[in-house]
Amino acid sequence: MLSLEFLPGDTEIRDEELGKLCTRVCALLRKEDWGPDALDALRRLFLIVSATKYSRRLEKPCVALLQTTLCSPTCPEQLQLLCAAVLREMSPSDSLSLSCDHIQNTRQLGLVASVLLAQGDQQQVRSLGQRVLKVLESRQPEGPSLRHLLPVVSKVTSLAPDALHEEQTRALSKRLGDWLRYASVQQGVAHSSGGFFSTPRARQLGPVTEVDGAVATDFFTVLSTGQRFTEDQWLNVQAFSMLRAWLLDSEPGGSGAPDADDKSELEGSTRSVLSATSTASHLLPPQEWLREKAFEYCQRLLEQSNRRALRKADSDLQKACLVEAVLVLDVLCRQDPSFLYRTLSCLKALHTRLRGDPAWVRALLPVAQFFLHHGEAAAVDAEAVYQHLFTRIPAEHFHSPMLAFEFVQFCRDSLPLFGRNLGVLRTSFPNLFKARSFLAWNSPPLTSDFVALLPSLVDAGTAVEMLHLLLDLPCLTAALDLQLRSLQAASERPPWDVSIRAPGCLEAFRDSQAQGLFQHLLRAQASGTVERLTPLYRLLQPLAGCARVVQCAEAVPTLLWAFFSAVTQIADGALASELALLLLERSDSLYQAPGYEAGVHRVLSSQFPALCKLHPPLVVEHAKELLEFVGGPRGGGHVLTSVVWAIGEYLSVSWDRRCTVEQINNFFEALEALLFEVTQSRPSTTLPKCPPQVITVLMTTLTKLASRSQDLIPRVSLLLSKMRSLAQSPARGSMPGEEDAGAVRTRATELLNLLKMPSVAQFVFTPSVEVSEPRYHRDTNTALPLVLRTVSRLVEREAGLLPG
């Protein structure tokens, strides 16, 4: 169990030492000594206060001085930041008396705001919002340092959506629209100090440029560059950064607002015609004004993202801007459907542009999401969009953990919206599983996502293939890992790649015979075929200890549960039959990751009976395979136990008329041989001690079979007596435990007693279908356990009466 702590050592600082430090801090702050001593003292104070999760009590005078210093006009920024940080670390605090009412300096106001917002008091948040807005309104539109305030407003409205009045919201919306659209297109003024003798001059730097170096062709956006920036250009950046959240938070909620009424299509198109011309847009009310400007901004960004950026950082920003633009357009279209027809054409063009370029693959997801949200109205060929998304994204891209994460999120979040397009999702489960394998680092949250996703993916046509792939997930993870390594040249291998020491693995990847199998494993879509991947298990064995593989192996049992709960809802008899056989086959054909087999066996052993219950005749249908399974070499006991139980339960005429006496006899012989084998053999290093459950279930099943083919009764009685005496004898062979031996003895006795009354035995062991109904067990007159007990007591009493 990992323990996380904050910091060593300093947690032992005693309160008196903290007191001393406080005194020192107080002394320095009181005399406004803003030098390095104060800096050092405050740094230490912050360290102590933040280092532990339990709060440190600071003296009231200290707190008061910190507050005063924070609001002091002369204190340097470094110290103020530390004061704010200390006060924030102590939050929420009852002894805080900080107020933002009299601070004029916007930077300081921002700092004070950070402390106030940390108090968790809605009322304070609201009053802070009011104060900040007042400052915003009172300044000149081009006033200095308004950019310290916009983030505060954004935070306030996200924490307390009702903090601003409608009037204020509208006013700010109008200004945001202005900042977005009408920022200066000239670069900021550079002040050169000039030489020693010349006067300082202000140099005009010319117009702003695009990211590819060309002169800006239209209004200023976040993708416009220059050497210096003006204040309104800063506000442009901030306005866009907070735009989406603002649009969502400031939307007039409830049915009372006039905008929320249903817009008729005619009205919508009229409005859109109006807003298409910029002169007419001045007639728009503030919310609509902002939306219109936001729309123009997004379109400009889409155009700007097409340019080839000169710097890598700008190229990355282009992608982020593109994603944001699409997200904002999505919000705009949801808030005002009249934007839809204008948006669709440019998004379709965008989609065509993006799908051909692998560098922009992450931007495809928001586009797909847009089509999902507006598909109905859009009459877009959404099917083609999803097809491309799910199948054409090359497997290499899943090596990007961020893309894999976003992809899975997209599937999960969009599930309700897929509607009739679910088919595409269903056939793409191999790709989805790849994303999941690669994300095996962070299993718990992702496993629950997949558990939520699985029921929609499960389909009768692909269930068998899906189960094979689920069981092969750790192998898939290993293969993906290998693929990643093989794609990187040896010199590029990251320094943290210490785990692989077997170069033979990489060779295996290029082995021509294994190629076909690897391709099958790494396929993007359901192929409709099943391949035996056993050769790959051997080849990929060195990777079995990798952290990713181990993590994946731990998560698979949960996914299997989810799969089976989904598939048993839709499976018919034939499918249940097929899946049951699959279970048997695969139970000893698994990739050997640590602990994997045990985990999978636990699930399989409970699912096999469940499948039999779904379709009881399968036991008779597949008698041959079951016989082989029981007779052949096998691994652990769990699966065997449940198979044997199922045989005992369902191999009878009442479940399937085709059951013959010969079949029953064959099974009897096989199980008898098995019982001897497990009880006679001595436990060794290769053969683990046989769990008593296996013995008891074998005995019970043999008895059940005997009750159906009564010639076998003498044979089974002999067997049971042998078992009983074996359990009693001191040399117990493979049953050393006293408790275990006791259980075997008891069961053997019960069974022997039952066999003394064959018709009762038949009733108990092969009940007719009605008896399986719960009613029979709730009705105290017919309850089975009662019958069993009564019979046992009767027989024992009789036995007691007999001599000898």
Added chain:
Amino acid sequence: MVHVFLIHTLRATKAEEGLCRVLYSCFFGTENSPNDPQPHGAERDRLLRKEQILAVARPSLNQQPQSSDDPVRLHESPCGAFRLTAGDPFQEPRTVVWLGVLSLGFALVLNAHENLLLAEGTLRLLARLLLEHLRLLVPTANLLLRADCIEGILARFLPHGQLLFLNDQFVQGLEKEFSAAWTR
């Protein structure tokens, strides 16, 4: 919108299992519980917040730190994201984006549906700035005592948790501003 920014150590070797520390954390505003009738004690709220931070740092522990011999190439540093479901540990569902550089992990706790490309870019930027200005590559550097520097960077590049669309020139401008304002 970012709710928390944190820096924590990564497990250096298997032997150090269990010793992962949160070196710095910053909450941008707090979660409110409007439906909760009982007012929480201040102490309890603070404790809750610290626990939440620890819970966030937990899953990133599987990252193996890079050796410090090779030059740090930030664009190649391991980076990833994971989800936190509602109630565990934050009230609302959140997404966490993390970045591993040398023996440090940087993480941003975001709203559930956020522009991850922007978050990733911002995180790399913050990591670069912190590495440079705190001189973290120097063995004697101690970031624990330089909170003012971290705060200064956050105040400019992630003000109140607002992710900013900053192109390269804006970043350079802000960096110059920061260096000028900071005395060593």
